[in-house]
Amino acid sequence: MADNIVVVVEQRDGKVNRVSWETLTAGQALAGSGWALDAAVVGKNVESLAHEVAGKKLRKVYAIESPSFEPYTPDAFAFGLKQFLQSQTPKLVLMPHTYQVRDFVPKLATAMGRTVISDCIGYKKEGDRLLFTRQMFQGKLAADVTFTGPPPWFVTFQNGAFRGDKVEAGASAAPVETVQIEIGDGVIREKPQPVFKEAKQAVDLTQAEIIVSIGRGIKEQQNIQLAQRLAEALGGEIAASRPICDAGWLPMDRQIGSSGQTVAPKLYLALGISGAIQHIVGMKGSRTIVAVNKDSEAPILEIADYAVVGNLFDIVPPLIEEVKKAKAGS
Amino acid sequence: MPRANGSLLIYTYAFIHPFSETPRNEEPSLKILVCMKQVPQKDAPLKLNESGTWIREDVSYEVNEPDAYALEEALRQKEKHGGTVVVITAGPARAQQVLREALAKGADRAIHLEDPAFVGLDAFNTARAFAAAIQSESFDLIFTGLQSDDYGYAQTGVILAELLGWPHATIIMQIEKNDTGIRVKRELEAGYFQFVDMPLPAVLTIQSGINKLRYATLMGIKQAKTKPLQKVTLADVQSAVSGNLQKIERLYVPQKTKKTELLEGSAAEIAKKLVDKLRNEVRVL
Numbered sequence: 286m287a288d289n290i291v292v293v294v295e296q297r298d299g300k301v302n303r304v305s306w307e308t309l310t311a312g313q314a315l316a317g318s319g320w321a322l323d324a325a326v327v328g329k330n331v332e333s334l335a336h337e338v339a340g341k342k343l344r345k346v347y348a349i350e351s352p353s354f355e356p357y358t359p360d361a362f363a364f365g366l367k368q369f370l371q372s373q374t375p376k377l378v379l380m381p382h383t384y385q386v387r388d389f390v391p392k393l394a395t396a397m398g399r400t401v402i403s404d405c406i407g408y409k410k411e412g413d414r415l416l417f418t419r420q421m422f423q424g425k426l427a428a429d430v431t432f433t434g435p436p437p438w439f440v441t442f443q444n445g446a447f448r449g450d451k452v453e454a455g456a457s458a459a460p461v462e463t464v465q466i467e468i469g470d471g472v473i474r475e476k477p478q479p480v481f482k483e484a485k486q487a488v489d490l491t492q493a494e495i496i497v498s499i500g501r502g503i504k505e506q507q508n509i510q511l512a513q514r515l516a517e518a519l520g521g522e523i524a525a526s527r528p529i530c531d532a533g534w535l536p537m538d539r540q541i542g543s544s545g546q547t548v549a550p551k552l553y554l555a556l557g558i559s560g561a562i563q564h565i566v567g568m569k570g571s572r573t574i575v576a577v578n579k580d581s582e583a584p585i586l587e588i589a590d591y592a593v594v595g596n597l598f599d600i601v602p603p604l605i606e607e608v609k610k611a612k613a614g615s
Numbered sequence: 616m617p618r619a620n621g622s623l624l625i626y627t628y629a630f631i632h633p634f635s636e637t638p639r640n641e642e643p644s645l646k647i648l649v650c651m652k653q654v655p656q657k658d659a660p661l662k663l664n665e666s667g668t669w670i671r672e673d674v675s676y677e678v679n680e681p682d683a684y685a686l687e688e689a690l691r692q693k694e695k696h697g698g699t700v701v702v703i704t705a706g707p708a709r710a711q712q713v714l715r716e717a718l719a720k721g722a723d724r725a726i727h728l729e730d731p732a733f734v735g736l737d738a739f740n741t742a743r744a745f746a747a748a749i750q751s752e753s754f755d756l757i758f759t760g761l762q763s764d765d766y767g768y769a770q771t772g773v774i775l776a777e778l779l780g781w782p783h784a785t786i787i788m789q790i791e792k793n794d795t796g797i798r799v800k801r802e803l804e805a806g807y808f809q810f811v812d813m814p815l816p817a818v819l820t821i822q823s824g825i826n827k828l829r830y831a832t833l834m835g836i837k838q839a840k841t842k843p844l845q846k847v848t849l850a851d852v853q854s855a856v857s858g859n860l861q862k863i864e865r866l867y868v869p870q871k872t873k874k875t876e877l878l879e880g881s882a883a884e885i886a887k888k889l890v891d892k893l894r895n896e897v898r899v900l
Contacts, residue, residue: 422661430863432860527823573899
């Protein structure tokens with residue numbers, strides 16, 4: 286029996302979560318020419334989504350159905366997927382590293398006596414060994430990790446680790462099979478309420494062409510005005526990493542990162558931001574990244590196009606002046 | 616196991632399981648366990664060990680930041696409802712510092728699974744060790760930080776919930792106790808949130824920024840010295856753990872895939888160079 290991979294596709298409100306196409310790209314790459322690639326969509330009335338996924342190059346798509354999958358609960362998802370996967374015995378189970386997946390996949394794996402290598406940014410094939418690469422110590426180091434136990438092996442991939450637009454279409458639609466899951470009383474112990482957005486979003490950072498973003502290096506709330514002056518001079522928006530918003534120094538709608546906004550502006554200027562993974566996933570798609578940090582080892586410098594190792598309080602004031610001069614001159 | 620609500624149920628429960636579990640507390644107070652981890656300091660320079668499979672231990676350590684928020688939340692819940700806060704960590708002798716600081720901040724007692732070998736355990740085994748260490752206790756809530764700053768797996772809390780057979784919720788920003796258990800506020804991506812009602816006992820993984828961290832007072836530091844700190848050895852929990860299901864084959868400094876241009880000179884020179892780039896190469900000016 287050929288080794289097979291199952292990609293668990295995430296859906297929300299009747300739509301495939303975009304990041305799932307990235308996981309399918311990963312699955313297609315891993316399958317190569319040797320393994321079979323299947324996909325599974327979990328939810329209520331997800332057959333049409335399963336058909337959408339079936340347009341991609343893979344062997345088969347399963348619609349894992351139960352009215353109890355809506356709303357999402359970890360109890361239901363772990364129960365249903367365990368039942369499905371036990372009937373399939375795949376070698377690899379791939380998912381995107383979303384907040385939802387983080388909420389249930391360790392439970393699912395543990396229930397099956399297995400483990401998850403989470404938040405991977407890639408993989409390596411060395412002979413017949415499969416290693417998964419992930420960042421550690423907030424991005425300062427990378428690790429290649431292997432499974433030492435039996436399959437199924439659970440892997441989650443970081444947002445942006447693979448290109449969703451690179452997923453291959455199938456020559457013809459793959460078959461779709463519906464799998465009904467019976468979830469008995471007492472399985473689901475959580476009662477989720479409807480999802481909501483907290484504050485009214487005053488600014489949509491995804492539309493900004495230029496973003497000046499601040500991190501802990503700004504040190505005090507009153508220093509933010511320096512960054513704001515730079516943003517104004519450049520004609521951009523101010524944004525921040527999580528700790529700044531947690532402290533209440535900037536409103537939550539200015540937060541960039543996995544919990545906040547994901548942006549890809551023409552210019553992202555990071556001031557005093559170290560580059561923790563949760564922040565980087567929110568801005569690594571930026572066209573040009575400029576980073577100012579006094580720590581030469583700060584992970585943000587790895588992804589910067591232009592880097593300044595120095596004190597932002599020394600750099601920003603003359604920078605504001607030069608920007609104003611340039612704008613006045615042209 | 617559903618939470619005992621009427622005294623008849625408690626007596627029946629105690630009759631069936633006289634010694635295997637302490638009957639649940641009927642009072643509104645909460646018995647909370649906070650799982651904490653000691654990690655290298657954020658700005659500590661990291662060096663690889665000889666085999667390239669982990670970092671060298673000669674580095675400064677601190678409490679994992681999300682765990683500090685988890686502890687703070689537990690202390691606030693105790694202040695609100697009464698009860699007990701117990702802290703636990705698995706690690707070498709140096710990890711005791713995290714427990715001492717927690718006791719100084721107001722935790723009532725601590726459990727130290729002490730052995731250098733705990734550093735190498737994967738999340739599955741760490742959770743199993745915790746579960747074994749707290750077997751005779753009856754917590755209402757277990758908190759962990761949402762993830763650790765060194766591994767960043769975000770798994771231990773969720774695994775622990777599954778091992779205990781308890782419901783769980785992750786990335787929590789608010790907890791409110793009510794008659795049927797708790798209502799928690801889950802953080803989702805892109806600024807979305809969700810309230811979830813759940814019964815107790817439960818495991819919650821706590822998000823940074825849920826509250827503002829307190830400092831330990833001098834009085835607290837003094838009192839910490841007399842609070843119970845129980846040591847548990849690896850041998851004590853050996854039967855619960857087994858071989859890791861995953862292995863770090865190599866740890867390394869990440870290869871740079873991007874070509875970074877370093878701008879150097881005086882602040883004035885750097886400002887000029889950067890504006891030059893922004894105008895001519897990035898074309899935003």
